[in-house]
Amino acid sequence: MQNDIVAALDIGGTKIAGALVDGRGRILVRAQRATPSQEDGDTVMGAVQSVLGELSADSLWGDVRALGIGSAGPVDASKGTVSPVNVPGWRGFPLVERVRALTGGLPVTLIGDGAAITAAEHWQGAARGHDNALCMVVSTGVGGGLVLGGGLHAGPTGNAGHIGHISVDLDGDLCPCGGRGCVERIASGPNIARRALDDGWLPGPDGDASAAAVAVAARAGDPVARASFERAAQALAAGIAATATLVEIDIAVVGGGVAKAGEVLFTPLRKALDDYATLSFVQDLRVAPAVTGTDAGLIGAAAAVIAGAAASEAAVSG
Amino acid sequence: MQNDIVAALDIGGTKIAGALVDGRGRILVRAQRATPSQEDGDTVMGAVQSVLGELSADSLWGDVRALGIGSAGPVDASKGTVSPVNVPGWRGFPLVERVRALTGGLPVTLIGDGAAITAAEHWQGAARGHDNALCMVVSTGVGGGLVLGGGLHAGPTGNAGHIGHISVDLDGDLCPCGGRGCVERIASGPNIARRALDDGWLPGPDGDASAAAVAVAARAGDPVARASFERAAQALAAGIAATATLVEIDIAVVGGGVAKAGEVLFTPLRKALDDYATLSFVQDLRVAPAVTGTDAGLIGAAAAVIAGAAASEAAVSG
Incomplete structure (x- = not known):
């Protein structure tokens, strides 16, 4: 996993950011849209789709093995849903399923934004x-x-x-x-x-x-x-x-x-x-x-995927 | 490990209890002394030695594979020391080393009494x-x-x-x-x-x-x-x-x-x-x-050993 690339999404009430991140935590490609936070759920999802569209247009997309999402909470990782306080159109919104469908079935890991920033500080901060x-x-x-x-x-x-x-x-x-x-x-x-x-x-x-x-x-x-x-x-x-x-x-x-x-x-x-x-x-x-800056959410979402993959590989080969 | 026997010690300010516990959490043999809580450290250790002596006199002792200690805190499991608030003669007392020496080098696991009771409630409560x-x-x-x-x-x-x-x-x-x-x-x-x-x-x-x-x-x-x-x-x-x-x-x-x-x-x-x-x-x-009673400390100390052994075996064979 170390040399592969993961995709990351950082979902907040103000912006939806996306990136392709390598195994050392470097951002190789990025995309961003304003969050249409007061619109209906599908309109908000449209902004996510637009970010993913821009990322997937990059030639590196073919190397992407998994996708991590750090989202404003509350989230429910067990159900794959999010209900960000400042995005009323999303209540129990099935973000993981929708993102998986848009990315041809990539494995998707969802964590809250606090966990994402923590993963970033633990990895690089x-x-x-x-x-x-x-x-x-x-x-x-x-x-x-x-x-x-x-x-x-x-x-x-x-x-x-x-x-x-x-x-x-x-x-x-x-x-x-x-x-x-x-x-x-x-x-x-x-x-x-x-x-x-x-x-x-x-x-x-x-x-x-x-x-x-x-x-x-x-x-x-x-x-x-x-x-x-x-x-x-x-x-x-x-x-x-x-x-x-x-x-x-x-x-x-x-x-x-x-x-x-x-x-x-x-x-x-x-x-x-x-x-x-x-x-x-x-x-x-x-x-x-803290050391990490505005990219902490993206780096942390990527870190959660990479750490998860490393744990799975350890379990398989351990 | 399930069919083996572990020894357990529950160290408190009032009593020092010991037991041999099987893989289903049944107490097979027990011993107890009052804690000479206001005496010097070696005198307190003498009470522990007396409990261990009684346990090791039992014919089942030969089947004992490991020993768990739940102690009044603070403890320091990383150093193997205990400093029970109500036992002033023990401050940074090397309990793990002393118990290991008394038991012919048995593996010893130390946890605090709160953790021990939790292990008991998780196992049986x-x-x-x-x-x-x-x-x-x-x-x-x-x-x-x-x-x-x-x-x-x-x-x-x-x-x-x-x-x-x-x-x-x-x-x-x-x-x-x-x-x-x-x-x-x-x-x-x-x-x-x-x-x-x-x-x-x-x-x-x-x-x-x-x-x-x-x-x-x-x-x-x-x-x-x-x-x-x-x-x-x-x-x-x-x-x-x-x-x-x-x-x-x-x-x-x-x-x-x-x-x-x-x-x-x-x-x-x-x-x-x-x-x-x-x-x-x-x-x-x-x-x-809670469901477990006065034996919770002993059961939990045993549980910590058995869970630890199960985790090690899983890591070795996994």
């Missing part, structure tokens, strides 16, 4: 060489995925690692998911910005009230802006510590737009982790920024 | 047939273990599944572990009793102020007693939901003394789980009482 890792994206939402025992742990439905929706504050604010005090409800970019505004932070003359603007203010020493990042860091630390305590990980990789705040986030995060990761077997837990 | 499960003990403390992908997930150091020390209340009360708002700090027996007393519950004429007495009062309709169990149930639900959201489990098995309260605990637990297990892939999560 900050989690490389770590057999047990949590990888997170802290952005408009908070997502994640797990590497356990040396391999991606996507879970039976492909959704494992959903750290954004574990409760770290059981009496806390209601979360759109229906829960209370979820990590995302405290630590996402919009919640960092909202909390800063609620507590009296004033945006600059450009009116930018985003988490990135709060980060600039925090870096300049604004105490309210700093406090909002510290609260986010505390929630992330509680969630990361819970994950380590439950499954034993030795590194937590944090990426996404909010992680771009840098030490404004990472310094209080490491400090808070000392408060929550207390048991002996989690005390050496490290936190590192 | 309520988690049987479930490929992804959380098993918990709610008692003086709160412990647990995980089954993932059909097998015990003990983690690199044997401590995975420590659900008692994940924070579900990041601003909550300090826990003896050093964290805040841990599940154990809210849901353990002593905390259920303490909260009921603090809120005005009065023990009966016998003066029994244990969680079991609070359960009796709750069953009789005492609102303060009921509220204390409901708060414990809420913390357990948040922890169980977090586990399901992180690793995908389809059943949570709850045992231990507090679980003996029955519906006083399980009814609010199931209700609270609806509040915290909100994402589509965790909504079918079930909660069930």
Whole structure:
């Protein structure tokens, strides 16, 4: 499998990206369409078909042995269906079956986008060489995925690692998911910005009230802006510590737009982790920024296929 | 391995139990000593030696192929050492090496007690047939273990599944572990009793102020007693939901003394789980009482050996 080529799809609420990826994780061909996220399911599928059409027109397509999909969730890998929150036309949409039909019966692997980014970080990023890792994206939402025992742990439905929706504050604010005090409800970019505004932070003359603007203010020493990042860091630390305590990980990789705040986030995060990761077997837990960039979803979808194939080959020849 | 016999040790702060167990999980021979928990390390080891001496005097000992240890934690399976909180004479104590030396070099497998109980419930109890499960003990403390992908997930150091020390209340009360708002700090027996007393519950004429007495009062309709169990149930639900959201489990098995309260605990637990297990892939999560009893630690230590041997044989012959 190492020298073969796989196809990858990264399905999000904004764009549908596709690529042909080689065994070393290099993107050889790429295609992209905007997601017609508010249209009916067949129209959205039309954009996927268009991406696949462009990829399959390439001369390398004949070498493609399998296809991986990383999709915004929830997904159900056991049924091959997806129900992305921001694509209402797809509810239990049979994406695997439809993609398989369009590609002449290629084997198709589906995982959630958090698992895909995790697979990418494990293959080429900050989690490389770590057999047990949590990888997170802290952005408009908070997502994640797990590497356990040396391999991606996507879970039976492909959704494992959903750290954004574990409760770290059981009496806390209601979360759109229906829960209370979820990590995302405290630590996402919009919640960092909202909390800063609620507590009296004033945006600059450009009116930018985003988490990135709060980060600039925090870096300049604004105490309210700093406090909002510290609260986010505390929630992330509680969630990361819970994950380590439950499954034993030795590194937590944090990426996404909010992680771009840098030490404004990472310094209080490491400090808070000392408060929550207390048991002996989690005390050496490290936190590192993510390395892979906007192609992480594509690389990770490819990685899931390649790792799956490698596991099958090991089972056959082992 | 199925027809062979394994030896098992269950090491706790109160007793050190040993047994010879057959491939169907039947205990054929057993031995037990009180744990001299406040003595020096060699004296504690003397009790282990005495248990092993009794087991090895049996004619079945010649059929023993391997030995499993489930120990109060923290343990470090990667180093073969144990540091049980309630046995101060053992800190980083090389239990695996010492047991191996006493048994003529038998292969020894070490796991934490939460993992051992989980292995027992997966083999013979309520988690049987479930490929992804959380098993918990709610008692003086709160412990647990995980089954993932059909097998015990003990983690690199044997401590995975420590659900008692994940924070579900990041601003909550300090826990003896050093964290805040841990599940154990809210849901353990002593905390259920303490909260009921603090809120005005009065023990009966016998003066029994244990969680079991609070359960009796709750069953009789005492609102303060009921509220204390409901708060414990809420913390357990948040922890169980977090586990399901992180690793995908389809059943949570709850045992231990507090679980003996029955519906006083399980009814609010199931209700609270609806509040915290909100994402589509965790909504079918079930909660069930544990089935295995006081022998769970021994059965689970044996199960870990037998499952490990089965995995090795599969790798060799697969």
